[in-house]
Amino acid sequence: MGPVIENYRTEKKVKTEEAEANNNIPASDTASSGFLGNLLVVPMDGSHWVGIKAIAQEMGRRGHRVTVVIPEISMRMGPGKHYDTVTYPVPYDKAHIDSIMSSLKDMMEKSSFTEKIRKGFSKMQKFTGFMHTTAESLLFNVSLISHLAQQNFDAVLTDPVAPTGSLIARKLGIPTINLLRGLPCSLDMKSAGCPSPPSYVPRFLTRYTDKMNAHRRPLLCRLLYWHFDQIAYQFLGEEVGIAEVLSESAIWLLRLDFTLEFPRPIMPNVVLVGGINCNVRHPLPEVRSWVSGEHGFVVFTLGTMLSDLPEETTSVFLEAFRQIPQKVIWRYTGQVPDSFPENVKLMNWVPQNDLLAHPGARAFITHAGSHGLFEGLCHAVPMVMMPFGGDQPDNAVRLASRGAGVVLDIYSITTESLLQGLNEVINDTRYKENMQKLSALHKDRPVDPLDLSVYWTEFVMRHKGAKHLRPAVLDLNWLQYYCLDVIAVLASVVLFFVILIVKCLKLCFWKLSRKRKQD
Amino acid sequence: MGPVIENYRTEKKVKTEEAEANNNIPASDTASSGFLGNLLVVPMDGSHWVGIKAIAQEMGRRGHRVTVVIPEISMRMGPGKHYDTVTYPVPYDKAHIDSIMSSLKDMMEKSSFTEKIRKGFSKMQKFTGFMHTTAESLLFNVSLISHLAQQNFDAVLTDPVAPTGSLIARKLGIPTINLLRGLPCSLDMKSAGCPSPPSYVPRFLTRYTDKMNAHRRPLLCRLLYWHFDQIAYQFLGEEVGIAEVLSESAIWLLRLDFTLEFPRPIMPNVVLVGGINCNVRHPLPEVRSWVSGEHGFVVFTLGTMLSDLPEETTSVFLEAFRQIPQKVIWRYTGQVPDSFPENVKLMNWVPQNDLLAHPGARAFITHAGSHGLFEGLCHAVPMVMMPFGGDQPDNAVRLASRGAGVVLDIYSITTESLLQGLNEVINDTRYKENMQKLSALHKDRPVDPLDLSVYWTEFVMRHKGAKHLRPAVLDLNWLQYYCLDVIAVLASVVLFFVILIVKCLKLCFWKLSRKRKQD
Structure with a gap:
């Protein structure tokens, strides 16, 4: 065997000024516990990167050694001030990622129902295929995995939507900390052993969503995790499903909050850290003068995945904005229309959280992604929500049911419906009041969610896991869970005695009747 | 109607030096949130007073107005530096309380099995009768209740083992914070809506206890709460059971910790604060010189309820202590024997927590009450446990199963078994090591349990409850909980169609056969 050729690239913490500027992190008043460890981070791209990056940065800032493993090509992931990076080659380019992202815009185009189904299925296939390819590029990169194995990591911090990090943790025999909003098919709650009585716990990604979503979700779950089961077998060389791998997770950091959640x-190893991304970072130098004004402004972003819209939809929005006194800051990367209202500012990227923290923010037009939702909640900005997939319909209905926002259907939006929605949340003071109450509840917590995430990450590193929090339910099969084994044994015993008694009685009767006959 | 005669006595915070000395509280680094409220505290006597008092003191220290309502006669409850007290008359005297407490000593006397059962039942009756009388003396003290109603309290902090405070809260329409170790019949978990799958959640007070306890516990539950249901009806004038009253609780502070608990x-409104009583308060001036020595010392207390033993048992202990090199500090209020070993010091009261915090503490002989258990756990002192009732057998088995202590039967203890137990935990280093590991896990938590208790108490006062944490399960009956209503509807629909199809088929066959006949 020849020498293993290194098929990855390591990069130390970024020390440039530019990086410093891009990687400002909130100052924390929680000192490090004195223990300094070695953390492996396997993140996911897109908005999923936000929370993981915040924890990685804060862990590094506290003095831990932090190594983030990312693909060479990605949307948002990159080096940082407080962590090292290891990049691995992937068999796709930036254009491929862009094409997956732009497929969302395609979904917006007018088309027939069957065409929409076809497009939706194709989009889902593209998306899951992309996730599988990324995972395989990491897991089957022999030199990289062997490099990681030599680093003596104390724990893996990962986003288990793609269970790549969990598989590496199992292979290396180290404990896992998960950060996530939720998994399809409630795989997170199942793997953590949380009971979810269907009578009052709505299924994640299935209820309160439009019909198409409801029947598409289980499909996504299968498409995504069936192949990961195969990858697990190839990578680990053992017959183990993703659900079982995930059930070994030491701590689940869930980006949820009961202000919104029912x-x-x-379980004791599930820690709620919704609102991990609300710390204000930038002083808004670029837009500060622009947003000032008596009527305030509206923030409009549709997230990482949809920053471009079909021309027709764009003009619906612009026409509505022309008719309101507020200024509008819109994150828009599409083609700039020839003419647009003076009160609208289009930007390739907006400091969403910092804009929402500005006292002039009157409304937030959003797709109701979980990060935006928590940022709006944190800064008490009422919302006009236009969910288009994932957890967004769930999020939107939860906030709307609290009277802190309205939900519009982005696929059938009109200037009138948009105007009405904006008018309601801006001018009906109840929306702002409800939002302020919710926001007060949300922010009233003993520990800041980022500090709490770091705390439990450090906990797992200090104690080599959190075995004392592992519930016995994870070792039971469903027969045992419902005590059917116990019931079966008891029933057999009862049956045995019933039969015995019946036989005895029969015998008695028989003897008795024979005696009578003899008499 | 004549003027209402005040049948209670109010007392302001104690400002004397003596009180200061007796009421030292741990300094907290958590500042008040700026909100200052008005808290009513309805505590329970005995060891139950410890945690409630700590919270009441800390709340007062932070500037809240705190009023503690206690009976004129009690074992341990009294005025403090940071809270006002209101006392109400009760129809018993100190001697009656002492006789209830001493009944535990009687249980230790040698007697026949039936005699024991009789004694046990009589003790239980005395005890529950005492609780009912105390509750009635408060609830039916018209002038006191009307005085409390005028104070505009923001919340009630109470120990729901006697649900007196919960009933007052319902009457006054204010939210409740409960502090407790657990309730008989799992009434706490039921009222909080926590699912407790029997396949892996041991029943509180029923499993891991000796047989006699197991059949006595449901009896205790009935004796205690049936009468409280009647009291509730008389006091509130509505048909409402204690379970329903408790289910309205805003926050449950449970003195549990998953280091010991399975x-x-x-549920989201259940907060674990096990170890609330571990802060070291006193510098041990009295016993410091005495406890020093190369072999260290043993702390021996059997709790509030059993500080006196039958002569026979006392000599069993003294004979064992004579044979060990450690010194022994024993909390003993009984008759002092004529001669006892030089290494033994008998004291009417011992600073248990502070003694356990001393590095010379080698072992802790305890009845495994929850406070002592957490203090020993906190300071990593291995234990010889002799549980005699309540939650003690549960506690003891949990700690023993972690290899941090041994359990002995106090009813059949011998000098040999005690010596063997002490020898094991003191000289087999595994006990100390296991205890240190457990202790490290227990103390590794984001917020100190006392601060956390104060935080959630303040939370409830700030937000007038914690309605967003109330699970919908509390509004479901068992038919709905198990979705039997949904299943019934679905089954009916299915049945309807099956019948319809069968009828149709029958009709078809009938027509067909008639046609054939005609042919």
Whole structure:
């Protein structure tokens, strides 16, 4: 065997000024516990990167050694001030990622129902295929995995929507900390052993969503995790499903908060850190003068995945904005229309959280992604929500049911419906009041969610896991869970005695009747 | 109607030096949130007073107005530096309380099995009768209740083992914070809506206890709460059971910790604060010189309820202590024997927590009450446990199963078994090591349990409850909980169509056969 050729690239913490500027992190008043460890981070791209990056940065800032493993090509992931990076080659280019992202814009184009189904399925296939390819590029990069194995990591911090990090953790025999909003098919709650009585715990990604979503979701779950089961077998060389791998997770950091979520049972190793991304970072030098004005302004972003819209939809929005006194800052990367209202500012990227923190923010037009939702909640800005997939319909209905926002259908939006929605949340003071109450509840917590995430990450590193929090339910099969084994044994015993008694009685009767006959 | 005669006595915060000395509280680094409220505290006597008092003191220290309502006669409850007290008359005297407490000593006397059962039942009756009388003396003290109603309290902090405070809260329409170790019949978990799958969640007070306890516990539950249901009806004038009253609780502060407890699902309004009583308060001036010595010392207390033993048992202990090199500090209020070993010091009261915090503490002989258990756990002192009732057998088995202590039967203890137990935990280093690991896990938490208790108490006062944490399960009956209503509807629909199809088929066959006949 020849020498293993290194098929990855390591990069130390970024020390440039530019990086410093891009990687400002909130100052934390929580000192490090004195323990300094070695953390492996396997993140996911897109908005999923936000929370993981915040924890990685803060862990590094506290003095831990932090190594983030990312693909060479990605949307948002990159080096930082407080962590090292290891990049691995992937068999796709930036254009491919862009094409997956732009497929969302395609979905917006007018088309027939069957065409929409076809497009939706194709988009889902593209998306899951992309996730599988990324995972395989990491897991089957022999030199990289062997490099990681030599680093003596104390724990893996990962986003288990793609369970790549969890598989590496199992291979290396180290504990896992998960950060996530939720998994399809409630795989997170199942793997954590949380009971979810269907009578009062709505299924994640299935209820309160439009019909198309409801029947598409289980499909996504299968498309995504069936192939990961195969990858797990190839990578680990053992017959183990993703669900079982995930059930070994030491701590689940869930980006949820009961201000929005319906109260439900959770297990001791599930920690709620919704609002991890609300710390204000930038002083808004670029837009500060622009946003000032008596009527305030509206923030409009549709997230990482949809910053471009079909021309027709764009003009629906612009026409509505022309008729309101507020200024509008719109994150828009598409073709700039020839003419647009003076009160609208189009930007390739907006400091969404910092804009929402500005006292002039009157409304937030959003797709109701979880990060935006928590940022709006944190800064008490009422919302006009236009969910188009994932957890967004769930998020939107939860906030709307609290009277803190309205939900519009982005696929059938009109200037009138948009105007009405904006008018309601801006001018009906109840929306702002409800939002302020919710926001006060949300921000009233003993520990800041980022500090709490760092705390439990450090906990797992200090104690080599959190075995004392592992519930016995994870070792039971469903027969045992419902005590059917116990019931079966008891029933057999009862049956045995019933039969015995019946036989005895029969015998008695028989003897008795024979005696009578003899008499 | 004549003027209402005041049948209670109010007392302001104690400002004397003596009180200061007796009421030292741990300095907290958590500042008040700026909100200052008005808290009513309805505590329970005995060891139950410890945690409630700590919270009341800390709340007062932070500037809240705190009023503690206590009976004129009690074991331990009294005025403090940071809270006002209101006392109400009760129809018993100190001697009656002492006789209830001493009944535990009687249980230790040698007697026949039937005699023991009789004694046990009589003790239980005395005890529950005492609780009912105390509750009635408060609830039916018209002038006191009307005085409390005028104070505009923001919340009630109470120990729901006697649900007196919960009933007052319902009457006054204010939210409740409960502090407790657990309730008989799992009434706490039921009222909080926590699912407790029997396949992996041991029943509180029923499993891991000796047989006699197991059949006595449901009896205790009935004796205690049936009468409280009647009291509730008389006091509130509405048909409402204690379970329903408790289910309105805003926050449940449970003195549990998953270091000892088996992981189980909990609800969002259940907060674990096990170890609330571990802060070291006194510098041990009295016994400091005495406890020093190369072999260290053993702390021996059997709790509030059992500080006196039958002569026979006392000599069993003294004979064992004579044979060990350690010194022994024993909390003993009984008759002092004529001669006892030089290494033994008998004291009417011992600073248990501070002694355990001393590095010379080698072992802790305890009845495994929850406070002592957490203090020993906190300071990593291995234990010889002799549980005699309540939650003690549960506590003891949990700690023993972690290899941090041994359990002995106090009813059949011998000098040999005690010596063997002490020898094991003191000289087999595994006990100390296991205890240190457990202790490290227990103390590794984001917020100190006392601060956390104060935080959630303040939370409830700030937000007038914690309605967003109330699970919908509390509004479901068992038919709805198990979705039997949904299943019934679905089954009916299915049945309807099956019948319809069968009828149709029958009709078809009938027509067909008639046609054939005609042919």
